[in-house]
Amino acid sequence: MIADLLLFVAAFGAGIMNAVAGGGSFLTFPALVFTGVPSIVANASSTVATFPGSFVSAWAYRKDFKPFDGVGMGAILVVSLVGSILGALLLLWTPQRTFDAVIPWLLGAATLLFAVGKHATPILKRMFRIGPAALLSVQFLIAIYGGYFGGAIGILMLAMFGLYGLDDIHRMNAVKTLLAGALNAAAVVCFIIAGKVWWDQTAIMFVGAILGGLAGPMVAKRMKQSHLRLVIIAIGVGMTTAFALRG
Secondary structure, three states, X not given: OHXXXXXXXXXXXXXXXXXXXXXXXXXXXXXXXXXXXOHHHHHHHHHHHHOHHHHHHHHHOHHHOOOXXXXXXXXXXXXXXXXXXXXXXXXXXOOHHHHXXXXXXXXXXXXXXXXXXXXXXXXXXXXXXXXXXXXXXXXXXXXXXXXXOOOOHHHHHHHHHHHHOXXXXXXXXXXXXXXXXXXXXXXXXXXXXXXXXXXXXXXXXXXXXXXXXXXXXXXXXHOOHHHHHHHHHXXXXXXXXXXXXXX
């Protein structure tokens, strides 16, 4: 009962975080592991429980979609789907002990990306720009990482769009949420086929994540995003430390 409550609360918090600033996997993945779910199964179950929120957000941004100059949405969707499937297969092929060993590094890297991404992007934009081929190549790599683990993929995509020359945050968020939903959906199919989802825990988190996503806009109106970002970074540091000590 306590474990179920922890999973629900973690998913509810993750739904709020994803709706406002991202970083929900910092809650859902550790909650599953700490309630006894093997880490690879926990990663898969966390993805299944939270991925519909991306499509809900994408629908909310539907009026902000605009085609990229030089890159069709079909092309960027294809590389996202293929990359995500490769990342998911890589996760499924990773031995449990190996994945347990790299978890602190994955969480630490995701936390660092979340912490510095917003500030680093303007600096990088002043240094160089990327073209269509580089955009598709980088998105392919992001999708592989997303299928394998997925922490902070939104930050990575926003940074990539900025380097491509985009500056309309609503347009960038619209494309980001659609691509995140698409690549997570591809990974979800792989995880379900492979039987790596624990459905009892996933169902509890699914409900919590949806309710948290609905509550997200209300939280956004009452809490500064900068404050929430600090909370998410603190959670990321705490979870990284906990997994490092656990290992």
